[in-house]
Amino acid sequence: MDFGRILEVDLSAGKISEREVKEEVAKKFFGGSGLAAKILYDEADLSLDPFDRKNPLIFMAGLLTGCGIPGTVKLSVCSKSPLTGVWGESTVGGHWPPEFRFTGYSGIIITGKADAPVYLWITESGAEIRSAEEIWGLDTFQADERLKGQTDEKARVAAIGPAGEKLARIASIVFDGRNARNAGRCGVGAVMGSKNLKAIVVRGKKVPEVADKEGLKAALKEDVPVIMKYAEAFGKFGTAGGVEVVEHLGDLPIKNWQLGSWTEGAKKVAGQAMQPKYLEKHYHCLGCPIGCGKIYKVEELGLHGHAPEYETIAGFGPMCLNEDPLPLIEANELCNRFGLDTISTSSCIAFAMEAHEKGLLSKEDIGFELKWGDGKAAVAIIHQIAKQEKAGKLLAHGVLRAAKELGPKATEFAIHTKGLEYAFHDPRAHVSMACNYATAPRGGDHLAALSYLLDRGIPLSDLGYTTPPDPHTSDGKAKITYDMQNFIGVFNPLGLCVFYYMGGRIGPKLIAKWINLVTGWDLNMDEVMKASERIFNLKRMYNARLGLSRKDDVLPSRLANLARPDGTAAGVLPDMNKMLSEYYELRGWGERGIPTEEKMKELGLEAEARLCK
Ligand code: SF4
Structure with a gap:
């Protein structure tokens, strides 16, 4: 199999070189965030400030990205996070990642800082650094159009907006222009901005070689109809279709995680309510038959682009008590244009609403009243965050930093772990x-386990999960977390969309079969899960080298100590001490939550362990 080549771009020196991906490394760490973790762990100086010009920013396609299996469309962007100061990664799909893989490259390691704004233009013939002085300051949709004009109308663009240029620590990278696929989390857009790198534009046609082309074709003929039998319903409304179910389960965060139910509000902002009014068409990542994305055309606002998905709806809807779909859709569009992570941005706005209510953030600080439920005020704050004006100066860098500025009372309602705002489950x-959430390498990250899906009745029979567990007990949850982190951790390094589990119910046995058909390897399910465990531990060791341990594996006090007052999950609180102790035992970590030497040896990480002393 062709593993692709990795570009090494030094923007300070204006130099570009290449390296190969060794098969033995790919077999241990796959690609995506796994291979990026290996490179950053071995080669980066972890003591550097994330905005130091020497801090590397890595774009890495998954091992299977672009190989023709539906859902293999993902790429990870990894770096030391400027938001959290620890392991940072963000994964994106759409059309850009496979298009990049079709150039013959699988990764880009970017170091240095250009003297003036630049963009990278990458084709099968190589890479060029070009001036972006004319497009610096444009939003991501404008940059997309302009850069296609300068390169190829069929090219794909990944760009930062004004937020990333101004080093907002919650800045995202927006891929595919108006279709707005985001590498949103951990402030990777700000790392790109710190390098004066406005965009990466790609155009390629060379599909990666597959070891057993006929075998893969035959397998997909059988596998895809089974996946689609389950995924069809999910594809209809995408993640936005889950808002009411999530509310019913007591899983929806309301008023900055303070309330227990919001039934009428959920009905108004659910995908089922918005889609009939605004849907123009369904959006499919390259080659994906599910098509869970939606493109909206909203005449009232003059907007045309990717519709808000579940996380964005939860953030600008119930988190802010906003029941009006129009400002919610506008907030989504603005975050995409400015290059802001919708989860962190909406969390910061809900935090600001509470700070304003409690008298910690005044009308003068903001410039207007910021009341719960005021969607238009939330939209106005997004402009402030992008420009870093008024309250936006404070909020552009996440709730942890904002709370530190506002004082100890504010830390009580800053909802994050390790500095990353929580996703909305x-x-x-x-x-x-x-x-x-307590143990995920990047902090308040739902995508590290997605274990709520088991509670919702999505089985994982390969691992013995055939009936839903009791969602409210802490008994047995360490094992579920361990299993689900190892299972879900397989997806990003392979470049495979996790919705193929959520919507399509695939398991590790099928994934192992696909890997073998593409690579010619002979891995079984346990070896695939072991690779994921190895990658998870490597990220844990990356954080351990930065001084993180059990003391950092904590929930924010509101979620640890205050139960939801009503609704399905009323009165439930997790028993963190019990779960963490059981979890560390299962992981083979010591009491402080650091992987033991024995565990690292078992995972084939002896060489890496030496750097973790
Ligand atoms: S399921 Fe949705 S996010 Fe996943 S590849 Fe398909 S269209 Fe893209």
């Missing part, structure tokens, strides 16, 4: 998620 409704 409540660990009091799905207790296994508490164990996951």
Whole structure:
């Protein structure tokens, strides 16, 4: 199999070189965030400030990205996070990642800082550094159009907006222009901005070689109809279709995680309510038959682009008590244009609403009243965050930093772990998620486990999960977290969309079969899961080298100590001490939460262990 080549771009020196991906390394770490973790762990100086010009920013396609299997469309962007100061990664799909893989490259390691704004233009013939002085300051949709004009109308663009240029620590990278696929989390857009790198534009046609082309074709003929039997319903409304179910389960965060139910509001902002009014068409990542994305055309606002998905709806809807779909859709569009992570941005706005209510952030600080439920005020704050004006100066760098500025009372309602704002699934409704949020390498990250899906009745029979567990007990949840982190951790390094589990119910046995058909290897399910465990531990060791341990595996006090007052999850609190102790035992970590030497040896990480002393 062709593993692709990796570009090494030094923007300070204006130099570009290449390196190969060794098969033995790919077999241990796959690609995506796995291979990026290996490179950053071995080669980066972890003591550097994330904005130091020497801090590397890595774009890495998954091992299977672009190989023709539906859903293999993902790429990870990894770096030391400027938001959290620890392991940072963000994964994106759409059309850019496979198009990049079709250039013959699988990764880009970017170091240095250009003297003036630049963009990278990458084709099968190589890479060029070009001036971006004319497009610096444009939003991501404008940059997309302009850069296609300068390169190829069929090219694909990944760009930062004004937020990334101004080093907002919650800045994202927006891929595919108006279709707005985001590498949103951990402030990777700000790392790109710190390098004066406005965009990466790609155009390629060379599909990666597959070891057993006929075998793969025959397998997909059988596998895809089974996946689609389950995924069809999910494809209809995408993640936005889950808002009411999530509310019913007590999983929806309401008023900055303070309330227990919001039934009428959920009906108004659910995909089922918005889609009939605004849907122009369904959006499919390259070659994906599910098509869970939606493109909206909203005449009232003059907007045309990717519709808000579940996380964005939860953030600008119930988190802010906003029941009006129009400002919610506008907030989504603005975040995409400015290059802002919608989860962190909406969390910061809900935090600001509470700070304003409690008298910690005045009308003068903001410039207007910022009341719960005022969607238009939330939209106005997004402009402030992008420009870093008024309250936006404070909020552009996440809730942890904002709370430190506002004083100890504000830290009580800053909802984050390790500095990363929580995704919008409540660990009091799905207790296994508490164990996951506390231990996920990048912080408040739902995608590290997605274990609430088991509670919702999505089985994982390869691992013995055939009936839904009790979502509210802490018993047995360490094991579920361990299993689900190892299973879900397989997806990003392979470049495979996790919705193929959520919507399509695929498991590790099928994934192992696909890997073998593409690579010619002979891995079984346990070896695939072991690779994921190895990658998870490597990220844990990356954080351990930065001084993180059990003391950092904590929930924010509101979620650890205050139960939801009503609704399905009323009265539930996770037993963190019990879960963490059981979890460390299963992981083979010591009491402080550091992988033991024995564990590292078992995972084939002896060489890496030496750097973790
Ligand atoms: S399921 Fe949705 S996010 Fe995943 S590849 Fe298909 S269209 Fe893209």
